[in-house]
Amino acid sequence: MVAPPDNDVLWARSLHYFHNGSPALDGVSLGVREGEILAVTGPRGSGKTTLLRCLSGQLVPRRGEVWFNSSPVHSMNRLMRERLRRDRFGWIGPEPSLVPELNAWENAALPLLMRGSSHRAAKTTAMEWLERLDVGTCARKRPYALLQAQRQRVAVARALVTTPSVLFADEPTAPLHRTDRAQVLRTLTTAARSHDITVVLATLDAEVATLADRTVSLVDGRRVNSLQPSEAEGRDACSLSV
Template identity: 80%
Template sequence: MVAPPDNDVLWARSLHHSHNGSPALVGVSLGVREGEILAVYGPRGSGKTTLLRCLSGQLVAQEGEVWFNSSPVHTLSPPRRERLRRDRFGWIDSEPTLVPELTAWENAALPLLLRGISHRAAKTAAMEWLERLDIGACARKRPHALLQAQQQRVATARALAATPSVLFADEPTATLHRADRAHVLRMVTAAARSHRITVVLATHDAEVAALADRSIALVDGRRVNSLPTADAEGRAAECSLSV
């Protein structure tokens, strides 16, 4: 086992993983520097979510290594990986997963409260990000009273309020309209720049990927140099149908 380069806050080598016998990752390696915004770009089903789950310690790849700040994530016990996710990582999903019994600000403050941060400090941080995301007026509402786009902003505030070392965003704006998508992405990228948060962003949208400092492309669980064009995909589909 070889330690990763010193300038990579997150590093993975030769990740292989399958779901029910179907390959999801095939030999994927990458490095991410501190404060960098990396887009993992590819069509749906290309392995983006599996890669983010392996990098964040939610899932242990069947083969390969994942390192965070020169510590091997892949060898940590489940409790230590859970602690790492709670204390150092943030996650934004494509669908907002809010606690229905909690208000918007309580949902946004939850990771801080779980770390043992005082109620006052956690609420202050949560309210700051809710205001930045133009959702502060809904701070006392529960999720059922919020629109989908508002719920997603609360989920984004929750991830950012904890000031994670690494923020994993898995298609974070997939369910949002164009204007909401642009605003949330501006806030995520601005937070990354101002707080030196490393971001790993999974997306199938070329416009979203263009906001990153750098992007890698995945197709069928493999890193590729570029994605096939729509015309090329169409011709490939026609060929497969004619066989």
């Protein structure tokens, strides 16, 4: 077992994973530098979500290695992986999985409360992120009273409140309209840059991928390329049309 390069906060080598006997990942290797925003692109069923789940410790690959800094995620037991996700990682999925009994600020503050933060400190931090995402006025509403776009923004706030070392974003703007998508992405990428958060972003949208420092593409569970934004024809890495 070989430790990852020093400048890679995440490193995966020859990942293999199967869903119902079919290969979802077939020998994928990659490294993610600290503070980098990496976009993982590819058609539906190409293995993007499976890759993010393996990198974040939600899934254990059948073969291969996943390292976070100098820690081998692939050989951790379930409790260690859960602790790693709680303390160092953030996750945004394509659907906002909020706790229905909690209001918006309580949902956003949940990771901090689970870490043992005081009620007042957790609420203050959660409210700051809800305000940044333009849903501060919804803080006392429960999920059923929120629009889909508002629920997704609360989910984004929940992922950012702990200032994670790595944020995994699996189609985070899928349920959003164009204007909402642009605002959420600006907040996410600005937070990543200002807080030195490493982001691994899975997306079907080529326009979303332009926000990344680098793009990796998957087809049928295999990595097919790695591009800097300047190498992709017609892309502008510095802006997103709104």
